[in-house]
Amino acid sequence: MLNFTFHSPTKIHFGEDQIRVIADEIPADAKVLLVYGGGSIKHNGVYEQVVGALADHTWFEFSGIEPNPTYDTLIKAQDIIKQHGINYLLAVGGGSVVDGAKFIAAAALFEGDDPWDILIKRAPIKQALPLGAVLTLPATGSESNGNSVVTRDGNKLPFASTLLRPQFAVLDPKVTLSLSDRQISNGVVDAFIHVIEQYLTYNVNGKVQDRFAEGLLQTLIEEGPKALNAETKNDLAIRGNIMWSATMALNGLIGLGVPQDWSTHMIGHELTGAFGIDHARTLSIILPAVMKVKRAEKHEKHEKLVQFAERVWHLTDSDETIKIDKAIALTEDFFKRMQVPTRLSEVELTKDNIEGILERLQQHGMTALGEHSNITIDVSRKILTLAL
Numbered sequence: 001m002l003n004f005t006f007h008s009p010t011k012i013h014f015g016e017d018q019i020r021v022i023a024d025e026i027p028a029d030a031k032v033l034l035v036y037g038g039g040s041i042k043h044n045g046v047y048e049q050v051v052g053a054l055a056d057h058t059w060f061e062f063s064g065i066e067p068n069p070t071y072d073t074l075i076k077a078q079d080i081i082k083q084h085g086i087n088y089l090l091a092v093g094g095g096s097v098v099d100g101a102k103f104i105a106a107a108a109l110f111e112g113d114d115p116w117d118i119l120i121k122r123a124p125i126k127q128a129l130p131l132g133a134v135l136t137l138p139a140t141g142s143e144s145n146g147n148s149v150v151t152r153d154g155n156k157l158p159f160a161s162t163l164l165r166p167q168f169a170v171l172d173p174k175v176t177l178s179l180s181d182r183q184i185s186n187g188v189v190d191a192f193i194h195v196i197e198q199y200l201t202y203n204v205n206g207k208v209q210d211r212f213a214e215g216l217l218q219t220l221i222e223e224g225p226k227a228l229n230a231e232t233k234n235d236l237a238i239r240g241n242i243m244w245s246a247t248m249a250l251n252g253l254i255g256l257g258v259p260q261d262w263s264t265h266m267i268g269h270e271l272t273g274a275f276g277i278d279h280a281r282t283l284s285i286i287l288p289a290v291m292k293v294k295r296a297e298k299h300e301k302h303e304k305l306v307q308f309a310e311r312v313w314h315l316t317d318s319d320e321t322i323k324i325d326k327a328i329a330l331t332e333d334f335f336k337r338m339q340v341p342t343r344l345s346e347v348e349l350t351k352d353n354i355e356g357i358l359e360r361l362q363q364h365g366m367t368a369l370g371e372h373s374n375i376t377i378d379v380s381r382k383i384l385t386l387a388l
């Protein structure tokens with residue numbers, strides 16, 4: 001296991017009707033900006049609960065943060081922040097809103113000329129407004145990590161800082177009942193692939209991290225399809241297990257002291273940036289191809305793929321090649337059961353689109369991806385071709 005330092009300061013309030021705790025979590029004298037998206041929270045009772053909890057606070061609101069939040073929208077929050085002296089952000093929504101709030105928090109106290117430099121020039125974040133989150137869509141883990149992804153002119157770029165970890169997050173499985181099947185399947189698949197990015201690399205004897213990761217993968221495989229089944233989809237225990245799995249998948253715990261991949265995400269971001277495909281659906285297309293390209297060599301993913309086959313899919317064949325074949329096929333089958341695509345052709349992309357995607361990867365400096373930094377543009381071409 002590699003060295004690590006662990007500090008996970010987000011206080012989690014899990015369970016039904018926990019939204020009211022924000023009244024005590026946000027300092028009484030704070031000037032709060034309630035940040036949300038397109039208004040789904042006004043149809044499912046979440047807005048009323050939040051407003052009720054903020055009754056004794058001074059608060060303002062900023063809405064309209066879109067899925068895959070854009071710089072152009074987020075930067076508009078700066079006026080209201082300056083005008084009212086906002087000093088606390090409350091993000092209420094899915095990953096896009098929480099990510100968006102993080103950019104707003106960093107931009108508000110950014111000392112350079114243009115906050116976009118945080119993404120394009122990786123300008124360091126030295127301070128940020130504090131934020132809390134009420135999560136409405138389990139998927140990204142953004143509610144308890146310091147990561148964010150923001151898009152400008154089709155360029156979808158990540159940034160991160162420990163200063164952006166929410167101080168608290170409310171996870172009420174009941175608020176996920178208003179999600180569409182598409183959002184549920186996207187969330188489960190996104191969380192699954194977050195685990196894979198931190199697990200399916202090479203062995204460093206991180207036994208605790210591996211077994212946590214395998215437990216999360218098994219839970220998502222078990223519970224995900226139930227959340228799409230008409231008879232079980234409204235079961236709060238199922239929703240709760242999915243919600244907690246998604247948070248644990250990317251709150252930093254399982255990635256401690258182990259190598260991480262993230263190539264599927266970086267290639268996937270280009271598909272969203274260029275073609276507007278849902279984040280999770282880009283991942284379900286790219287991951288199987290990454291597994292196929294990186295399965296062969298002993299020093300790549302071979303050993304971990306065998307472990308994945310044995311421990312997650314309970315495959316007992318003696319032949320390692322057959323185990324890996326079956327594990328990849330079962331993963332694709334899981335994605336199909338979750339109703340997400342596994343091929344570029346399913347989202348109407350063809351080999352004619354590949355060079356354009358590679359150009360974007362090059363342009364964004366994504367030329368040495370993966371746990372060994374050896375997924376070059378040529379390897380990405382191989383991955384995209386296998387994903388056709």
Ligand SMILES: NC(=O)c1ccc[n+]([C@@H]2O[C@H](COP(=O)([O-])OP(=O)(O)OC[C@H]3O[C@@H](n4cnc5c(N)ncnc54)[C@H](O)[C@@H]3O)[C@@H](O)[C@H]2O)c1
Pocket residue numbers: 037038039040044066067068069093094095096097099136137138139140141142145147148149175176177178179180183186187190250279
């Ligand atoms: N910060 C991270 O660590 C991290 C990790 C992975 C992905 N991301 C990013 O997060 C974004 C995706 O976030 P997401 O998957 O949570 O989806 P999202 O926040 O984009 O939401 C998707 C849709 O679901 C709706 N919605 C949310 N909650 C709802 C509810 N309870 N009922 C009805 N509708 C609801 C939203 O209004 C939106 O239209 C992408 O930009 C992705 O790149 C961030």
